[in-house]
Amino acid sequence: MATAKTAEKATSNTEPKKARSNKKATTPAVSVELSAEGKKALADFRNAKKAEALAKEQKEMAELALREALGDHKEGLVEGMVVVKVVNGKNTHFDRELMKEIYPEAYQATLRETLYDYLRTL
Numbered sequence: 001m002a003t004a005k006t007a008e009k010a011t012s013n014t015e016p017k018k019a020r021s022n023k024k025a026t027t028p029a030v031s032v033e034l035s036a037e038g039k040k041a042l043a044d045f046r047n048a049k050k051a052e053a054l055a056k057e058q059k060e061m062a063e064l065a066l067r068e069a070l071g072d073h074k075e076g077l078v079e080g081m082v083v084v085k086v087v088n089g090k091n092t093h094f095d096r097e098l099m100k101e102i103y104p105e106a107y108q109a110t111l112r113e114t115l116y117d118y119l120r121t122l
Contacts, residue, residue, distance in 0.1 A: 046121055 034042060066084060070076050076084040100107040 042121065045119065049121070 066076065067086075070084070070086065074086045075082050096107070
């Protein structure tokens with residue numbers, strides 16, 4: 001004698017099965033061959049990074065030369081006109097290691113991490 005549960009199982013087994021996809025979820029490949037445009041962009045990127053590093057070095061050298069030319073003076077003149085000034089700035093920040101050491105709970109409660117990506121050429 002079949003119970004109600006057994007009858008339900010029997011009818012559910014006779015119903016047609018739903019179609020299921022055999023395809024597995026795929027993830028994009030990690031690597032891709034760069035097109036001609038991609039190769040040009042890579043070369044441009046590398047050249048720009050080199051130019052950026054060179055410009056930074058040139059700026060640092062020019063600043064040293066300007067500071068030497070100014071000596072103890074606060075302004076530099078060209079034909080009587082002020083063209084460069086030594087100005088004071090101020091940065092304010094927390095000593096993270098000291099905060100972590102003295103107030104570890106506050107450090108953990110206020111710590112924020114930001115994930116990002118960037119291009120690194122090889």
